[in-house]
Amino acid sequence: MGLELIKENVVVEQVVGENRFQALISHDIVVGDLKLDVEKILSVSAYNNIIRHEIIQGKAVIEGMLNCSVLYTGDTDKLIERIDAQIPYTQYVDIKGAEARMTCEVSDYIESADASISNSRKISLNVLVDLNIKVIERKSIDLIADISGLPDIQVLRKDIKINNTVGQGVSQEIVREELELPQNKLDIDEILKADVNVAVENVAVTSGRVTAEGYVSLNVMYYTGESVHPLEKVAYELPFVQVTEIQGADEGMLADVKFYIDDTSFKVTQDADGKNRIISAEVLLKCVAKARMEDIRDVIADAYSMMRATQLSKSTYRYRELIAKEESQVEIREVINLSEPATNIYDVNTRPVIIDYTVSDGKVISNGVLQVSAIYMTSGGDTVVTGDMQEIPFNMAVEAPDATSDMFADIEILGNKFTYELKTSRQLELKSVVNVSVAVFADRDIELVTSIEELDVPQPERASITVYMVQKGDDLWGIAKRYRTSREDILNANGIQEEDVKPGLKLLIPKKFVQ
Incomplete structure (x- = not known):
């Protein structure tokens, strides 16, 4: 019977390159005619939305949108003024080894958002966006799972844990609520600002979908129209459940989710008594979800025949393991x-x-x-x-x-x-x-065996028994392969366990006879 290789195919995701890039987005906001002159900036809020990303030769292209709000004081007639800006941007980030056929993962956050007064009608805005880009190449590899046809073949097996992306998807969901003011709050004259944040509490993977549960925290500051108590603040938590369809996702898999705020709408409506005490809130959430699977494979890392000359071909692969x-x-x-x-x-x-x-x-x-x-x-x-x-x-x-x-x-x-x-x-x-x-x-x-062939070359004879002193860096597999015997025969001949094989130990290595 001739040598026969049993192969399995596995897809390995290799991180070709990555770069943490800080993009400084600068923008001048011109105050509209109906707004007050700028005297002092009180606060700056900003959130980022990644619109699109792609890989070109040697670079990642990131397109995003910054949504910014600046609160400032004007005159004493109106305590606080708000001005908003949407700032589109495109960033080209160098990534060595990146090619157009590859994919990328982008994580982002706003490190800082600052504003300064250029003049009474212009605000200079500087937002530092931190972009962490990973370029990924998916490789299909044929691994040798088993070898048959040689009765004396010795194989070294290893388990490898490969963390692969099964699929990813994008979903949008509107979180909509009619929010009543608490009894101890004054009526609303005008909404000044609404801060929106997303908190994820639970993520589950089921057949064909990733489900994320959490809440939108909403902090609203508004004018009351009262001179004694002109400003009020009220906070809400809006629960949501958002489902993202992902082909191939199944129970037991891991998931990563990233939420973006695509749009918001806040309107003041009247309650049953005709008072402005209801906020009609709509928050459009975008969820970018990814399902991942940990694939554990038993692969052959090395092999040899005790009686026949063989030639192995090996390749080294890099894979990313979730620890x-x-x-x-x-x-x-x-x-x-x-x-x-x-x-x-x-x-x-x-x-x-x-x-x-x-x-x-x-x-x-x-x-x-x-x-x-x-x-x-x-x-x-x-x-x-x-x-x-x-x-x-x-x-x-x-x-x-x-x-x-x-x-x-x-x-x-x-x-x-x-x-x-x-x-x-x-x-x-x-x-x-x-x-x-x-x-x-x-x-x-990891270095893996990709092919093995039997050579028509006679093996040299050696002594029936060899005495070998274990050297630093030796392991039992390497010793057995060098002397064309098996690990089991060495252990049995010396009456020891594998953990006993340490530098300085003298081993009796018997010659192996194969029928």
């Missing part, structure tokens, strides 16, 4: 010193940003800042309403079993809940709980 995926949270407490004495806090907004991380043995340590903006009424002087923007540094350690310093991590913020209290006129006490997801990956290189 651990954990969720955790960090609690941030801080007393913020206000620049002016405050009588009433109108609005506080927080945004956590992860700046960098390190992977050490068994854990991932991340460093970040909690960006805080506060708008409040002052107790004296000419300024009636003012605002402060500060950053609170934080770090957190997430336990990740089997993580080592040569690995890397993907860290995603899942949600952020916070409370605040004005302790004194100049001190604002803040408590924030930030939830994160941490995935630890390792790039593995």
Whole structure:
């Protein structure tokens, strides 16, 4: 019977290259004729939406849209003015080895958003967008799963864990609610701003779909039309369940989801008594979902015949292995010193940003800042309403079993809940709980047998028994292959276990006779 190879096909995703790129998007906002002159900027909010991405030779092309809002003070007749801007952008990011036939993954977050006054009718906006791009090539490989036809063949098997993308999809869903004001809140004269954030609480994969559950946190600040208490703030949580269709997805798989806010609409409507106490809220969510499967394969990493000359062909492949995926949270407490004495806090907004991380043995340590903006009424002087923007540094350690310093991590913020209290006129006490997801990956290189053939070459004779002293770097497989015997025969002849094979040990290696 001749040599026969049994092969299996496997698809391996290889990360060809990656680049963390910081895009500084600058834009001038011209104040419209109906808006007040700009005296002081109170706060800047921005969220990013990745519209499209593609790979060209040596580069990734990222198209996105920044949605920005700036609150500022004008004159005392109207305490706060708001101006909005939508800023499209295109970024070309160099990625060595990238080709048009490849795909890419893009993760993004806004690291900072700042505004300055150019003149009373122009605001200069600078937004720093952090883009992390990975270029991926899918390779189809025929692996040797088994060898038959040689009775004395010895094989070295290894398990490899391949993390592959089964499919991905995009879905849109409108989260729509009629929101009533609490009884202790004054009627709405005009909505000044609405901050929207998405928090994901659960992700499940079922046949053909990925389902994400969570809530949209909505913080609304509005004018009341009252001179004594002109501004109010109200907060809501809008639950949602969003389904993204993905062909090939099934139970037991892993999933990654990324949410973007495509559009928002907030209108004031009247209640049964004819009062402006209802907010008709619509938030258009876009979900980019990916289903992944961990494929464990038993493959042949090496082989030899004890009696016949054979020639192996090997290839080295790199694949990405998911080592651990954990969720955790960090609690941030801080007393913020206000620049002016405050009588009433109108609005506080927080945004956590992860700046960098390190992977050490068994854990991932991340460093970040909690960006805080506060708008409040002052107790004296000419300024009636003012605002402060500060950053609170934080770090957190997430336990990740089997993580080592040569690995890397993907860290995603899942949600952020916070409370605040004005302790004194100049001190604002803040408590924030930030939830994160941490995935630890390792790039593995493995040399696999791709073909083997029998050669018509006589094997040299050797002594019936050889004495060999184990050297540093030796393993039992390498020794057995060198002397064309089996691992089992060496262990049996010496009455030892494989873990006993250490440098300095003398081994009796019998000659193998195959019928």
